[in-house]
Amino acid sequence: MAEALLAAQGIGVRFGEFRALSEVSLAVAPGSLHAIIGPNGAGKTTLFNVLTGRLAPTEGRVVLAGQDVTRLAAHRRVHLGMARSFQVTNIFADLTVAENLRLAAQAVAGNEPWVFWRGRSAMAAKVAALLEQVGLSARADWRAGDLSHGGQRALEIGMALAADNPRVIFLDEPLAGMGIDDVHRTKDLIRALVPARTVLLIEHNMRVVLDIADRITVLAQGRPIAEGAPAAIRADAAVREAYLGSGT
Ligand SMILES: Nc1ncnc2c1ncn2[C@@H]1O[C@H](COP(=O)(O)OP(=O)(O)OP(=O)(O)O)[C@@H](O)[C@H]1O
Ligand SMILES: [Mg+2]
Numbered sequence: 001m002a003e004a005l006l007a008a009q010g011i012g013v014r015f016g017e018f019r020a021l022s023e024v025s026l027a028v029a030p031g032s033l034h035a036i037i038g039p040n041g042a043g044k045t046t047l048f049n050v051l052t053g054r055l056a057p058t059e060g061r062v063v064l065a066g067q068d069v070t071r072l073a074a075h076r077r078v079h080l081g082m083a084r085s086f087q088v089t090n091i092f093a094d095l096t097v098a099e100n101l102r103l104a105a106q107a108v109a110g111n112e113p114w115v116f117w118r119g120r121s122a123m124a125a126k127v128a129a130l131l132e133q134v135g136l137s138a139r140a141d142w143r144a145g146d147l148s149h150g151g152q153r154a155l156e157i158g159m160a161l162a163a164d165n166p167r168v169i170f171l172d173e174p175l176a177g178m179g180i181d182d183v184h185r186t187k188d189l190i191r192a193l194v195p196a197r198t199v200l201l202i203e204h205n206m207r208v209v210l211d212i213a214d215r216i217t218v219l220a221q222g223r224p225i226a227e228g229a230p231a232a233i234r235a236d237a238a239v240r241e242a243y244l245g246s247g248t
Pocket of ligand 2: 044045046
C-alpha cells in the first residue's frame with residue numbers, strides 16, 4: 001500500500017470507567033474510500049471525533065500526511081485538509097442552496113487577503129462548480145430546507161468540499177433516513193469524490209458499503225475485529241458474528 005495519508009495508531013478512548021476505543025490502528029491510503037462499519041455503539045463516531053480533533057484520545061496517535069496531529073485543534077486540522085460532514089445537519093434551511101455554499105466557501109476564505117481582490121465573480125464561479133459537482137445546479141435557488149433528505153446531504157457534501165482543497169472528507173452515516181432514489185444518487189456522489197479526495201465513511205447500509213468501499217475496517221465494542229477489501233469482509237466469520245442479532 002502507498003504510504004497512508006491518514007493513520008490512527010493504537011488509539012484508546014476512555015469515558016470515565018468506560019472504554020469506548022481500545023488499540024485502534026488504521027491506515028487510510030490516499031485517494032481511497034475507506035469505510036468504518038460496526039454495530040451501534042461500536043465506537044465509530046468516537047473514532048471520527050479523535051481523527052478530526054473534536055476529542056483527544058486517552059492513548060495513541062493520529063498522523064496526517066506524516067505529521068503527528070494528535071494534539072492539534074480541529075480547526076487547525078481543517079487547514080491541513082480535513083473536512084467533515086456532520087451526522088447532525090449543518091445547513092441554513094432558510095437560505096438558498098447557493099447561499100449555503102457561498103457561506104461555506106467564505107468561512108474558509110474569510111481571513112485570507114486574496115478574497116478581497118479576487119472578488120465576487122471568482123466566488124460565483126466556485127459556487128457554480130460546487131453546485132455542478134454535487135448535482136444541485138438546477139436547484140441553486142431553492143430554499144435549502146425544501147430539498148429532499150438526499151438533496152440536503154448532497155449540499156452538506158458540497159459544503160465540505162467548499163473548504164479549500166480538502167484532502168480527507170469524513171462522512172458519518174450520509175445515507176441515514178434516505179429513500180431509495182436519494183441513496184443511489186448520494187452513493188454515486190460519494191464514490192465520485194475519490195480518487196481526487198480521500199474519503200472516510202461511516203455507514204450502516206452494508207450493500208452500499210460493500211459496493212463502493214475500497215477497504216473496510218470493522219469495529220465492535222471499541223476494537224477493530226476485521227479489515228480488508230469488501231469481498232474479504234463479506235466472507236469474514238467474526239464480522240458475521242458481530243452483526244448477528246444487531247438487526248443490521
Ligand atoms: N461523550 C461521551 N461520554 C460517555 N460515553 C460516550 C460519549 N460518547 C460516546 N460514548 C459511548 O461510547 C460508545 C461508542 O459510541 P459511538 O457514538 O462512537 O458509537 P457508534 O459506533 O458511532 O454508534 P452508532 O452506530 O449508533 O452511531 C457508546 O457506548 C456511547 O454511549
Ligand atoms: Mg455514530
